[in-house]
Amino acid sequence: DAPHRHPVRKPWHEAAPSSLAPAPTTQETPRPASSPRPPRCGVPDPPDGQSARNRQKRFVLSGGRWEKTDLTYRILRFPWQLVREQVRQTVAEALQVWSEVTPLTFTEVHEGHADIMIDFTRYWHGDNLPFDGPGGILAHAFFPKTHREGDVHFDYDETWTIGNNQGTDLLQVAAHEFGHVLGLQHTPAAKALMSPFYTFRYPLSLSPDDRRGIQHLYGRPRPAPTSRPPAMGPQAGVDTNEIAPLEPEAPPDACEITFDAVSTIRGELFFFKAGFVWRLRGGRLQPGYPALASRHWQGLPSPVDAAFEDAQGHIWFFQGAQYWVYNGEKPVLGPAPLSELGLLGSPIQAALAWGPEKNKIYFFGGGDYWRFHLSTRRVDSPVPRRATDWRGVPSEIDAAFRDADGYAYFLRGRLYWKFDPVKVKALEGFPRLVGPDFFGCTEPANTFR
Numbered sequence: 001d002a003p004h005r006h007p008v009r010k011p012w013h014e015a016a017p018s019s020l021a022p023a024p025t026t027q028e029t030p031r032p033a034s035s036p037r038p039p040r041c042g043v044p045d046p047p048d049g050q051s052a053r054n055r056q057k058r059f060v061l062s063g064g065r066w067e068k069t070d071l072t073y074r075i076l077r078f079p080w081q082l083v084r085e086q087v088r089q090t091v092a093e094a095l096q097v098w099s100e101v102t103p104l105t106f107t108e109v110h111e112g113h114a115d116i117m118i119d120f121t122r123y124w125h126g127d128n129l130p131f132d133g134p135g136g137i138l139a140h141a142f143f144p145k146t147h148r149e150g151d152v153h154f155d156y157d158e159t160w161t162i163g164n165n166q167g168t169d170l171l172q173v174a175a176h177e178f179g180h181v182l183g184l185q186h187t188p189a190a191k192a193l194m195s196p197f198y199t200f201r202y203p204l205s206l207s208p209d210d211r212r213g214i215q216h217l218y219g220r221p222r223p224a225p226t227s228r229p230p231a232m233g234p235q236a237g238v239d240t241n242e243i244a245p246l247e248p249e250a251p252p253d254a255c256e257i258t259f260d261a262v263s264t265i266r267g268e269l270f271f272f273k274a275g276f277v278w279r280l281r282g283g284r285l286q287p288g289y290p291a292l293a294s295r296h297w298q299g300l301p302s303p304v305d306a307a308f309e310d311a312q313g314h315i316w317f318f319q320g321a322q323y324w325v326y327n328g329e330k331p332v333l334g335p336a337p338l339s340e341l342g343l344l345g346s347p348i349q350a351a352l353a354w355g356p357e358k359n360k361i362y363f364f365g366g367g368d369y370w371r372f373h374l375s376t377r378r379v380d381s382p383v384p385r386r387a388t389d390w391r392g393v394p395s396e397i398d399a400a401f402r403d404a405d406g407y408a409y410f411l412r413g414r415l416y417w418k419f420d421p422v423k424v425k426a427l428e429g430f431p432r433l434v435g436p437d438f439f440g441c442t443e444p445a446n447t448f449r
């Protein structure tokens with residue numbers, strides 16, 4: 001039976017600012033221009049670039065997860081329309097859709113600190129994400145590994161209901177917000193619980209995309225302990241509160257993909273794609289690679305947009321509006337907002353540490369580039385320059401790095417350009433294909449340049 005649709009739902013482009021990711025376009029019911037904003041979650045969407053580049057339209061991770069599976073939660077204040085016991089039951093049901101498909105457990109506590117702190121609040125409430133009265137923003141929540149991890153706020157001014165479309169269904173909204181608290185961002189996948197727009201659907205269920213997302217973070221449910229023979233010695237993995245390692249997915253084929261980022265790190269070349277890393281030393285792929293990038297850099301978001309190593313040996317990673325810094329493999333900073341670096345809301349597509357001292361740092365994005373100064377940790381101006389200054393190189397690039405001889409390389413799609421630091425232009429004979437030159441892939445016969 002077809003899911004019910006909330007009667008007031010509006011295409012995002014009629015009212016929403018352009019920075020919002022487009023909602024699925026197939027399910028919209030237009031409404032009069034005078035009606036208020038479409039009801040939605042207040043958690044900012046991942047940047048456009050990220051979802052547009054993600055052709056498979058799949059779940060998006062926030063970059064953090066809980067490092068334990070048994071979590072507590074506490075409800076601080078309740079909505080006035082509902083009986084407290086109903087709210088408790090609904091919150092438990094909303095958590096259950098996530099615990100059913102993972103090893104996660106949730107236990108309510110009534111005092112003190114809990115991992116997940118649930119509150120119903122109004123307008124400004126202390127986190128710089130004010131609510132807006134009835135309609136519009138319904139709720140928001142904070143990702144794991146951020147400074148307010150575990151906080152879930154519902155807009156007290158909504159007409160909260162349960163199991164019907166006479167108001168805003170608390171079950172739907174709560175289940176969505178708990179997805180954020182567990183580490184999922186908004187997804188571009190249609191009909192997913194993690195879509196940013198509110199739709200009343202009954203019964204509540206995860207889409208395949210939601211389920212893959214949460215299982216990517218926490219794995220599948222543990223087998224019931226009773227179904228196992230008694231183990232001698234410690235029981236590995238069963239009845240513990242420790243998290244299982246991420247289920248590795250198969251890495252993509254280096255000959256078939258376009259890379260997210262490339263950087264020279266400690267004299268070796270690292271190619272990044274969708275949570276995986278390829279490591280080349282002296283032009284040779286090292287044994288054991290591709291490997292999960294999180295093996296080297298714990299907490300690294302996936303995918304990364306750009307990466308570079310600075311002259312002090314710190315490795316910088318960028319994703320969306322945030323950046324991370326590692327000292328070798330040790331996390332030093334992040335996620336931190338790009339605005340700290342003087343960048344105003346432009347995601348970075350590539351970063352290049354150049355010059356003999358690797359102290360000339362350039363960020364590229366959207367056909368523009370910025371010069372970045374390590375001493376001040378700021379770009380010299382938030383107003384970018386046009387990337388056409390880099391003669392012979394396309395203005396939109398995916399990745400950039402410097403080799404041991406001082407040449408810069410720029411990647412776009414499956415092609416790359418080698419850039420002469422003396423003549424300050426791309427070398428003759430480029431672009432060439434990344435796959436054959438770096439990974440020994442067979443060059444397709446019908447290649448044209």
Ligand SMILES: [Zn+2]
Binds near residue numbers: 186
């Ligand atoms: Zn949301």
Ligand SMILES: [Zn+2]
Binds near residue numbers: 125127129140153
């Ligand atoms: Zn809040």
